[in-house]
Amino acid sequence: DTAVSQTPKYLVTQMGNDKSIKCEQNLGHDTMYWYKQDSKKFLKIMFSYNNKELIINETVPNRFSPKSPDKAHLNLHINSLELGDSAVYFCASSPASRGNEQFFGPGTRLTVL
Amino acid sequence: DQQVKQNSPSLSVQEGRISILNCDYTNSMFDYFLWYKKYPAEGPTFLISISSIKDKNEDGRFTVFLNKSAKHLSLHIVPSQPGDSAVYFCAAYDNDMRFGAGTRLTVKP
Numbered sequence: 367d368t369a370v371s372q373t374p375k376y377l378v379t380q381m382g383n384d385k386s387i388k389c390e391q392n393l394g395h396d397t398m399y400w401y402k403q404d405s406k407k408f409l410k411i412m413f414s415y416n417n418k419e420l421i422i423n424e425t426v427p428n429r430f431s432p433k434s435p436d437k438a439h440l441n442l443h444i445n446s447l448e449l450g451d452s453a454v455y456f457c458a459s460s461p462a463s464r465g466n467e468q469f470f471g472p473g474t475r476l477t478v479l
Numbered sequence: 480d481q482q483v484k485q486n487s488p489s490l491s492v493q494e495g496r497i498s499i500l501n502c503d504y505t506n507s508m509f510d511y512f513l514w515y516k517k518y519p520a521e522g523p524t525f526l527i528s529i530s531s532i533k534d535k536n537e538d539g540r541f542t543v544f545l546n547k548s549a550k551h552l553s554l555h556i557v558p559s560q561p562g563d564s565a566v567y568f569c570a571a572y573d574n575d576m577r578f579g580a581g582t583r584l585t586v587k588p
Contacts, residue, residue, distance in 0.1 A: 370522070399576075408481065409523070409568065409578035456522050466511045466572040470522030 372471040387442045387474045389457030396462035398440035403454040452478045482506045485579035498556040502569030509571035517566045559586045
């Protein structure tokens with residue numbers, strides 16, 4: 367019974383395409399996040415979102431947009447994919463009052479050709 | 480601007496010995512520190528944490544030490560086991576979570 371799940375696990379696509387990565391959590395958490403693990407293996411926050419507030423890391427291009435259909439889901443949409451978008455993307459969730467207790471999904475490896 | 484640094488990309492230890500993973504940070508506003516463990520093809524999983532008001536936290540074989548004056552924390556694993564082989568991420572929290580680049584620990588039988 368996976369707590370935080372992501373689909374797909376692997377995504378290979380061409381430059382210029384638009385793609386989405388889905389994230390679902392069944393922990394009842396109020397806040398969800400997207401992280402990018404770059405080529406140097408650093409995990410960098412992209413977005414944090416709860417039902418009241420979206421916080422965007424200012425370094426994230428506006429081609430990236432999170433969409434939350436409900437509290438349990440935070441999907442990541444990427445428009446006009448570029449080679450540099452190739453990375454592993456992790457979704458995470460936490461209780462609203464304890465943002466330091468984050469549970470991570472298994473990651474989605476995106477490869478842009 | 481990496482506020483959390485793990486300067487050793489890898490560490491190899493014999494089974495039964497102590498593993499010491501190190502982490503340095505630059506932001507004195509961090510008030511909570513965590514270690515995550517990551518196996519290949521899986522997301523990071525929480526291992527142990529420490530609040531900035533403490534200097535030590537122990538959980539079984541895992542102990543985290545915090546030296547605020549040096550802005551340094553370390554994770555000790557005693558005794559190390561082959562199943563501990565994974566990548567360990569240090570993280571610091573101040574409204575946002577900041578991660579180090581990770582240290583790959585290999586525990587040899």
